[in-house]
Ligand SMILES: [Zn+2]
């Protein structure tokens with residue numbers, strides 16, 4: 001599990017059908033693990049990029065997950081539009097698996113560790129996390145961090161982490177948190193339309 | 201069977217019902233709370249005025265880390281919307297942020313109807329027509345709106 005339970009020495013609560021505080025990102029992290037090249041995860045050979053086949057595998061895994069959601073839906077009517085939708089998502093993920101992006105931009109684990117914590121006593125009733133929308137104090141062990149942006153925007157650590165691992169910007173003001181990595185020029189085919197593009 | 205919904209999705213859905221945005225509605229499916237039937241009215245004064253456009257919206261597993269998936273079901277003549285209803289809108293792509301919400305995205309889409317941008321086209325043919333003969337393009341957009349986007353009672 002994530003750092004939250006470890007940090008506070010608590011067991012994750014059985015959650016039954018209660019709403020979860022945030023989306024299930026297990027798939028996301030498993031996926032990211034293979035293609036994350038930030039900080040200490042940087043490969044020995046600095047020119048080495050994640051294997052395109054690993055990036056592809058990540059997309060393919062998600063496609064498989066969606067495919068499972070389709071068939072687990074029980075009733076499959078010919079006119080089931082959500083089933084149709086998932087079908088198209090799967091198709092576009094498979095497309096991305098065939099044309100993976102060269103590298104994942106994002107902050108390192110070290111960067112996340114040194115983010116400024118906001119102690120519980122400084123949190124107010126009316127302060128909430130902009131990502132999950134929940135009041136920080138609704139959580140009995142809030143783990144809140146401040147980003148080094150102009151607005152010093154605060155988030156649940158667990159909510160902001162996945163975002164800045166992929167996109168090193170503050171979600172509120174879009175301020176860049178770290179310098180952009182230099183990425184090799186994209187492959188010449190300008191067929192941007194193929195990427196994830198069943199939907200705009 | 202299905203995993204419980206994150207609170208954020210529940211809150212957003214409640215707010216969409218309780219404080220609806222004028223000219224916009226989004227209703228989740230009974231059997232899939234991540235899949236919404238969306239209706240957007242063409243903005244007044246635009247060539248889509250009087251039209252009621254249906255869209256489908258899907259919240260992926262990792263929403264709000266990734267943007268909602270959304271597309272037009274109703275046919276529309278617009279330089280930034282292609283034949284399949286896919287939408288070219290920065291906030292659905294590189295400019296997505298988890299601080300954005302379903303309602304902000306739908307407002308952006310409604311604004312896009314009021315301000316077609318042929319310089320950033322998704323539909324090359326429509327964008328070309330828009331640049332070469334705007335009056336004709338706007339006339340076609342009005343005709344399509346009357347033909348495909350009139351509300352079914
Ligand atoms: Zn949060």
Ligand SMILES: [Zn+2]
Pocket residue numbers: 147149150151152153170171172173174175
């Ligand atoms: Zn900020």
